[in-house]
Amino acid sequence: MAETITLEIDARTLSVPAGSTVAAAIARASDNAGVLTRRSVGGAVRGPLCGMGICQECRVTIDGRPHRLACQTLCTPGMVVITARS
Amino acid sequence: MILYFDILIIGAGPAGLSAAAVAAGCGARVGIVDDNPLPGGQIWRQGPAHPPAVPARALLEQLAGHPNVMRLSGTRVVQSLGPGRLLAEDAQQSLMLGYGKLILATGARERFLPFPGWTLPGVTGAGGLQALIKGGTPVRGQRVVMAGSGPLLWAAAASARAAGARIVAIVEQAPAPAVARFARALVHTPAKLTQALRLRLGLWQTPYWRGAYVTAAHGDARLDHVTIRRQGRETLVPCDRLGCAYGLLSNTEVAAALGCRLDLDAANANAPVIAVDAWQASSVADVFAAGECTGVGGMELAAVEGRIAAYAALGQRDEARRSFPARERYRQFAARLHAAFALDPVLRSLARADTLLCRCEDVTFGQAAAHDSWRSAKLHTRCGMGPCQGKVCGSAAGFCLGWQTPGTQAPRPPFAPARIDTLMQGESNS
Numbered sequence: 386m387a388e389t390i391t392l393e394i395d396a397r398t399l400s401v402p403a404g405s406t407v408a409a410a411i412a413r414a415s416d417n418a419g420v421l422t423r424r425s426v427g428g429a430v431r432g433p434l435c436g437m438g439i440c441q442e443c444r445v446t447i448d449g450r451p452h453r454l455a456c457q458t459l460c461t462p463g464m465v466v467i468t469a470r471s
Numbered sequence: 472m473i474l475y476f477d478i479l480i481i482g483a484g485p486a487g488l489s490a491a492a493v494a495a496g497c498g499a500r501v502g503i504v505d506d507n508p509l510p511g512g513q514i515w516r517q518g519p520a521h522p523p524a525v526p527a528r529a530l531l532e533q534l535a536g537h538p539n540v541m542r543l544s545g546t547r548v549v550q551s552l553g554p555g556r557l558l559a560e561d562a563q564q565s566l567m568l569g570y571g572k573l574i575l576a577t578g579a580r581e582r583f584l585p586f587p588g589w590t591l592p593g594v595t596g597a598g599g600l601q602a603l604i605k606g607g608t609p610v611r612g613q614r615v616v617m618a619g620s621g622p623l624l625w626a627a628a629a630s631a632r633a634a635g636a637r638i639v640a641i642v643e644q645a646p647a648p649a650v651a652r653f654a655r656a657l658v659h660t661p662a663k664l665t666q667a668l669r670l671r672l673g674l675w676q677t678p679y680w681r682g683a684y685v686t687a688a689h690g691d692a693r694l695d696h697v698t699i700r701r702q703g704r705e706t707l708v709p710c711d712r713l714g715c716a717y718g719l720l721s722n723t724e725v726a727a728a729l730g731c732r733l734d735l736d737a738a739n740a741n742a743p744v745i746a747v748d749a750w751q752a753s754s755v756a757d758v759f760a761a762g763e764c765t766g767v768g769g770m771e772l773a774a775v776e777g778r779i780a781a782y783a784a785l786g787q788r789d790e791a792r793r794s795f796p797a798r799e800r801y802r803q804f805a806a807r808l809h810a811a812f813a814l815d816p817v818l819r820s821l822a823r824a825d826t827l828l829c830r831c832e833d834v835t836f837g838q839a840a841a842h843d844s845w846r847s848a849k850l851h852t853r854c855g856m857g858p859c860q861g862k863v864c865g866s867a868a869g870f871c872l873g874w875q876t877p878g879t880q881a882p883r884p885p886f887a888p889a890r891i892d893t894l895m896q897g898e899s900n901s
Contacts, residue, residue, distance in 0.1 A: 401519075401607060402519035402520070402607055403519060404509075404517070404518055404519035404607065405518070405519050405606060405607030406508075406518075406603075406606035406607060406608075408603055408606060408608060409518075409519075409603065409606045409607030409608040409609070410607070412603070412608040412609060413607075413608075413609055416693070419592055419593065419692060419693035420592055420593075420608075421592055421692075425590070425830065425833050426831075426832060426833045427833040429590060429833075430591075430592055430692050430693075431590060431592060431830070432592030432593065432595075433595060433599070433603060434583070434594070434595055434596060434599060434830070434863070435580060435581060435583075435595070435596050435599045435602075435863075436595060436596060436598070436599035436600065436601070436602035436603040436606070437507075437513060437580060437598070437599065437602050438506050438507070438547075438887075439580045439859065439862050439863065440583075440830070440859050440862070440863050441831065441857070441858035441859045441888065442830060444858070450562075452858070452888060453562070456602065456603065456606065457506060457507055457508060457545070458508065458545075458562070459508045459509075
């Protein structure tokens with residue numbers, strides 16, 4: 386499992402193991418449990434809840450497409466991810 | 472373009488893959504749609520440090536050898552287009568799917584109940600945390616509390632521990648005698664007994680609090696500690712992550728949209744399940760259902776139901792009948808599971824008036840509870856009208872407020888947020 390993928394999250398470049406989800410990459414790029422994906426309509430910070438495509442709390446912009454689910458998207462080389470942190 | 476299959480299966484977990492293996496072996500043209508990027512469902516979820524588990528690997532290898540099987544991963548069904556046709560999309564395109572027989576193996580999701588602090592980043596479902604970890608989320612050195620109900624807490628804790636987390640406590644709402652009774656009855660299902668012993672031994676130092684539950688999660692921008700109520704006393708427990716969910720709920724949206732009759736599962740707090748007959752056939756012709764979407768009962772039950780559904784869909788009733796005794800054995804296990812981990816009514820009152828109920832539209836529990844029905848709450852507060860479409864707060868409101876459980880009626884399409892170009896495809900083809 387030595388293979389890694391390099392991508393960009395909130396203008397920060399990082400490498401993750403191949404097969405990682407975008408949700409995992411965001412957790413690596415932030416301070417883990419403080420992982421932030423979106424802000425609620427009231428402005429509160431939110432991270433993933435269900436981890437399996439139901440809750441929609443992990444939605445971020447991936448390669449220019451908004452509202453992609455970070456928990457159900459695998460990282461690909463050169464992917465550009467924007468969370469509510471930036 | 473329509474992709475046509477003799478047998479189309481929605482869901483690539485134990486039920487869906489088992490059904491696919493049977494159908495493929497019989498020469499049918501088989502399609503397997505799954506919204507996750509890799510097959511396996513939740514229990515056999517793959518990830519960077521998680522190759523397919525042994526039973527999943529065998530099924531996947533079996534399927535890989537069949538040219539008549541097409542796997543559509545990362546693909547979500549968003550709408551029914553009339554008999555025998557569904558609209559789906561993946562990250563790039565929309566897809567029209569046609570079928571002779573349909574097998575719904577849509578699985579289950581976690582039941583979330585609102586409590587103060589449950590929207591803080593770091594608070595996830597228990598299985599949700601397990602899924603995130605398998606997807607590569609690092610938890611090394613983090614302190615994790617697992618809370619809620621049922622054996623899933625143990626499986627999730629084992630995954631977190633294997634990834635380097637420190638499991639501070641496993642907090643089970645069911646009382647100790649009920650859990651002990653369930654454990655003793657595991658002798659009837661040796662495979663489950665072995666699993667349970669392995670999990671317990673791996674976490675023998677972890678406190679297992681029964682008759683206990685999390686009343687609040689605290690922190691500023693991230694989780695810092697939780698309050699746990701145990702034998703009438705409240706304890707503050709520092710932690711970096713909380714995995715918290717109260718059992719599982721069947722995914723019935725697609726079935727309801729197709730017109731399949733749903734039952735309310737009295738054993739599981741009246742959660743809706745897809746009604747099936749002995750052949751795993753739903754109330755709609757040519758539509759079958761197998762696994763957790765027909766009632767929560769675990770991997771073994773799901774797999775055997777998947778096989779029965781596939782044989783029945785192929786018209787091979789004698790083959791299907793051979794699996795009836797195994798199904799019955801695991802149905803009895805499921806009944807014991809629900810009896811032991813029945814939810815304590817006190818959990819209905821965890822949310823305070825200012826606790827958010829609807830996470831998508833930021834509607835508080837108090838705002839929703841001022842109404843007398845789910846419909847009224849939706850119309851007046853926008854509760855349940857955000858991107859998750861009430862999948863989280865609707866079930867919570869059903870449990871906490873005793874309202875007619877949302878999800879029992881056919882959902883309006885799309886069943887999940889979808890792209891406009893996909894919906895336009897559906898419009899021009901329906």
